[in-house]
Amino acid sequence: MTRYIIRRILQSIPLLLIISLILFVLLNSIGDPLAMMGGRNPTRPEDRARLARQLGLDKPVTTQYIYWLIGNDWTLIDVDGDGIPDTPGIRKGVLRGDFGTSIVTRGKPVIEIIWERVPNTLLLMIPAQIVILVLGLIVGTYSALRQYSWIDNAITTLSFVGFSMPIFLIALLSIYLFAVLFQRWGLPNLPANGMFDPQVGKTAGQVAKHMILPLFSIAFIDVARYSRYIRSAMLEVMSQDYIRTAKAKGLKRYYIIFIHALRNAFLPIVTLVGLDLPFLLAGAVVTERIFAWPGMGRLFLDHLQRADGPVVMGIVIILAVFVVLSQILTDITYAALDPRIRY
Numbered sequence: 001m002t003r004y005i006i007r008r009i010l011q012s013i014p015l016l017l018i019i020s021l022i023l024f025v026l027l028n029s030i031g032d033p034l035a036m037m038g039g040r041n042p043t044r045p046e047d048r049a050r051l052a053r054q055l056g057l058d059k060p061v062t063t064q065y066i067y068w069l070i071g072n073d074w075t076l077i078d079v080d081g082d083g084i085p086d087t088p089g090i091r092k093g094v095l096r097g098d099f100g101t102s103i104v105t106r107g108k109p110v111i112e113i114i115w116e117r118v119p120n121t122l123l124l125m126i127p128a129q130i131v132i133l134v135l136g137l138i139v140g141t142y143s144a145l146r147q148y149s150w151i152d153n154a155i156t157t158l159s160f161v162g163f164s165m166p167i168f169l170i171a172l173l174s175i176y177l178f179a180v181l182f183q184r185w186g187l188p189n190l191p192a193n194g195m196f197d198p199q200v201g202k203t204a205g206q207v208a209k210h211m212i213l214p215l216f217s218i219a220f221i222d223v224a225r226y227s228r229y230i231r232s233a234m235l236e237v238m239s240q241d242y243i244r245t246a247k248a249k250g251l252k253r254y255y256i257i258f259i260h261a262l263r264n265a266f267l268p269i270v271t272l273v274g275l276d277l278p279f280l281l282a283g284a285v286v287t288e289r290i291f292a293w294p295g296m297g298r299l300f301l302d303h304l305q306r307a308d309g310p311v312v313m314g315i316v317i318i319l320a321v322f323v324v325l326s327q328i329l330t331d332i333t334y335a336a337l338d339p340r341i342r343y
Contacts, residue, residue: 001335005328012324019320020094020313024065027309068313069094099314104306110314113299118281120195121295124211124288125280128218133273135219136226141262143227144234155227162224171217171290178213193292214291218284222276229272233265240264267334274330278322 059067071093094100099110143155175192182189190213191197196206237243238261246256285297292298296315303311 001332004331008328008331009324016317016320016324020069020317021065023313023316024068024309025061027307027312028061028064030304030307067093068100068310071096071098094317099317100310102303102308102311104303104308110310113311114296114314114318117294117296117299120293121281121288121297123207124214124293124295125218125284127211128215128222129273129276129280131215131219132222132226133269135223136230136269137262139223140227140230141234141257144231144238145257147235156231159224159228162220163228165221167217167221167284167286168290170220171214171287174213174217175290195294210291210293214284214287214293217287217291226269226272229268230265233268234261237261237265270330270333274326274333277326277329278319281319281322 097111099114102108102110102113105113139155139159143152146152178190179192180189191210192213193210195210196202200206243256243261246260251260281296284295285301287293288295288297289301300312300315303315
C-alpha cells in the first residue's frame with residue numbers, strides 16, 4: 001500500500017503541472033488585469049507600461065508561468081498603496097509555497113486572502129456534507145428495503161424532482177418561502193443573506209441561523225443524488241448469494257443489513273464522497289453568491305471577474321491538489337471496506 005501511495009503521488013506531479021500550465025494560459029487570455037484594478041488603474045501609458053513591467057505582465061506567458069512556478073527576484077511590492085509597486089521584494093514561487101500577491105487588493109498575499117475565506121467555507125460545507133451523507137444513507141436504504149412500495153415510489157419521485165432542479169432555483173424558492181412569505185405571514189422567518197446580522201454581531205446563534213437556508217439548498221439536491229445511488233447499490237447487494245446464505249443461517253435482519261449488505265453497498269458511495277471532498281474547500285459558487293456567504297466560491301467568482309490571476313490560480317491549484325489527495329484516500333478506503341481489493 002505504501003508503494004502504491006508513493007507511486008500515485010509521483011504520477012500526480014506531472015498532471016498538476018499540466019493543469020497549472022493550461023489554467024495559467026487561459027487566465028492570461030480572459031482580460032487585462034490592469035484594466036480591472038478599479039481606481040488604482042494608472043491612466044497614463046508610461047505608468048501602465050511601468051506597472052506591467054513591475055508585475056511581470058510585459059513578459060511572454062511562458063516566462064510568466066516559469067516565474068510563477070519557481071519564483072523570481074524582480075517582483076516589486078506596493079508599499080504606499082498607490083497601485084504602483086515600488087519596493088523590491090523576492091517571490092519564492094508556488095513550488096515553495098508562495099502563490100504571489102493579488103493584483104487588485106493592494107498586493108495582499110494570495111495565501112492570506114484564501115485563508116481568510118477557508119473557515120467560512122468549511123463552516124458551511126462540512127455540516128452540509130454530513131447531512132447529505134446521513135440522510136442519503138437513511139433514505140436510500142429505507143427505499144431499497146421497501147422496493148416498489150408506495151413509500152419507495154414517493155421517495156423515487158421526490159428524488160428525481162430534487163435531482164432535476166437547478167441549485168439557483170432551490171435557493172431562490174427557499175428565500176421566497178422561508179424569508180419573504182414567512183415574514184409576510186407573521187411566522188418566524190430565516191435570514192436570506194450574510195453570515196450574521198451586523199447589529200447583533202457574529203455569535204454562534206447568528207451564524208447557525210444564517211446557515212440554514214444555504215445548507216438546505218446545498219443538501220436538497222445531493223440527498224436526492226446519494227439516495228438514488230445507495231438504493232441501487234443496496235438492491236444489487238441484497239440479491240447476492242451471500243445475503244441469501246446469511247438469511248438461511250438465521251442471522252438477525254439488522255445484522256444482515258448493517259454488517260453484510262450496507263458495508264458492500266457503501267463502496268460506490270465512497271467514490272461520490274471522494275469526488276465531493278475537494279469541493280468542501282472550494283465552496284458552493286452559486287449558493288454563496290445568492291446568499292452572500294463570504295466563502296471560497298464567492299471569492300473565486302469575485303477575483304475571476306476582475307482577472308486577478310494569482311488569486312484564481314491559487315484557488316484552482318489548491319483544489320487540484322485536494323482532488324489528487326482525495327482520490328488516494330478513496331482508494332485506501334476501498335481496501336479497508338473490501339478485503340478483496342489489494343494494490
